[in-house]
Amino acid sequence: MKQLSKLLVIILLVVGFNNIQAQDENNPWQIAFGVNAIDVFPTGDDEALANFGFETGSLGSEFFNVSDHWNILPSVSYVSVSKYVGGGFSVGARGSLNRIENLGDVSVDDLSHYAVDGTIKYNFLKNTTIDPFVEIGGGYTWVEAIGAGTVNGGLGINFWVSENIGLTVQSSYKHAFEDYLVKHFQHLAGVTIKFGGTDTDGDGIYDKDDACPEVAGLEAFNGCPDSDGDGIEDGKDDCPNEAGSKEMNGCPDADGDGIADKDDACPNEAGLAALAGCPDADGDGVADKDDECPSEAGPAENKGCPWPDKDGDGVLDKDDQCPDVAGTVANNGCPEVTEEVQKQLNDYARTILFDTGKSSIKAESTSVMVDIIQILNEYPTAKFTVEGHTDSVGSSKLNQSLSESRANAVRDFLIEKGIGADRLTSIGYGEDKPIATNNTRAGRTQNRRVEINLIK
Incomplete structure (x- = not known):
């Protein structure tokens, strides 16, 4: 466990570097930890095995012979961290430790194994539960006191059980540059955690997907609020602080005349749109509130009252040049000289x-x-x-x-x-x-x- 502590310190130092970009747009960082297995048998690295005094095997044989060939430390034996850089790519670092008991078909006496690797990962899919990826990179591996650089390539898959937590399995081939270090496979299985998304308003919706990142809102409205709870987001609600209907663009209509209260000059009396929501009982085009004769049709010029015809000659007083004397229409309401x-x-x-x-x-x-x-x-x-x-x-x-x-x-x-x-x-x-x-x-x-x- 002393070696594991050293490994965790190395990983934390790697995490501290800021020259790495983003994990995905919402959760830029990804940390994984779990167990790793070292398998040297399938590589067919005859010369390196001979250097250790062991007999060789052929490349690819008995790849899945776990009990005879895989070396597994029954504890957390690897930690990795990565950060998304866009376009499906992530870069990161991984540290691992193990104890080698099987070197091919030969049992050995607990050789210590340490590795620190840099990684470039490409995820094929986005926002899916099953998330396959490929990985390349390089690092340095020590077996006992012998160390050498490696070039690595691998395949893996994430199984996301929630937006932030998943299970990861991966196999990587590590090719050693030095003849004295055995080329080998490293298999990983563990838990992966994504985090680091920015949620400025704390509404549970990351800023990238939040149409209103500065104001707490609802997932149904892409993070925008609905202050009055009428099912219409504030940005599309003409009355964001008063519950209303979709037909009224979120505004109330107390009298049910189809005119929103904010535009209704008579919000408590059903009326006509042409009269700003006010009623017109006599149908003369003058709203009752402005009509001095609301039960008798008349023109607006006379405040909704009919024009009088005092002399009863059929010519209204307003047009009658002789309003007190009956006349003829042809003579503008005045009597004609016969x-x-x-x-x-x-x-x-x-x-x-x-x-x-x-x-x-x-x-x-x-x-x-x-x-x-x-x-x-x-x-x-x-x-x-x-x-x-x-x-x-x-x-x-x-x-x-x-x-x-x-x-x-x-x-x-x-x-x-x-x-x-x-x-x-x-x-x-x-x-x-x-x-x-x-x-x-x-x-x-x-x-x-x-x-x-x-x-x-």
Whole structure:
């Protein structure tokens, strides 16, 4: 056991070197320990055996003759360590000790055997339970006080019983460079432990395979967390701190309207997506919370209430230029001046009397002016032209001037009594538009007149 302690010190020194890379991506280091068997018979190393005074055998004969040829120390007799370097390759070192009692077919008196070897190993498969490998390397072997360098080659297989622990069996041929050392086989069987994977967040998932290496998570989500436990990892969860459904990308939907609470302006009332999750009882496109008439459809411009039509003429007040007076749609809600009204208006206008040769309205025409004003007030948006006419007595120039001044006089009177100035224009036609003959007194009386006509 004193020799074993020395061997373990050598192995620990080898482990301390950092110029070795990684065992696999998750568990870079691998340590193995167990028993080894030395078999010199099958090598056919006649000359070396003769040097020891023993008879020889033929190469390959009785390879599996364990009882007669294998030398086994019944204790832990080898320790190895290796580190993965990528691409299936690992490099490492191994130390072993043994007692040689069988040298071929000849029994000997417990010759001591020590070996330290460097190894390059290639694993054929990855992440499998059965893990075969080949190994080459070199080292130094001592039998008693005789030592020599060797070149080694071997085959082996790991049987992994868990991610980190396995059983290893291996056979290696060691070819000695010196004639005085016997070439031999070394067989190994032992326990192998992989370790050294980095798990920064301590969630049991190595950083290489951990999509969230800084935050503890779940294996189902490649190491990423699910803070609210809704089965959706935080990175794909729009509401990582509130349990929700996959349909809502991890967010809750309290009212079940298909709109996540975080996007729902009315999270406790089922509503419409177009209204940010709020209901619209009257279906007018205005959410109930903003609708001043939630049970009666109306436009958004009027806060969800229907537009009024006070005069009941079918033209809404917002479009009705005469909201207090029933009118027609064609006239924007205002009453239309009919031919009958137009005739009545001019029947009144033609009775307006003026002082002879002047534009001043006689007092007795006041009542008829009041009648005209009443008619004009019934049509508040209608516009009119006040027209002045004369007979042909006197000069044409004088008649034109008189007709204009009389038309202006009537217009000014109406404006003074409250008719909008923008609704009235005036024009004088003089003697140019007679409605009767100027050859009779009755005809000339008809021609001296004022007319008030609708501007269409």
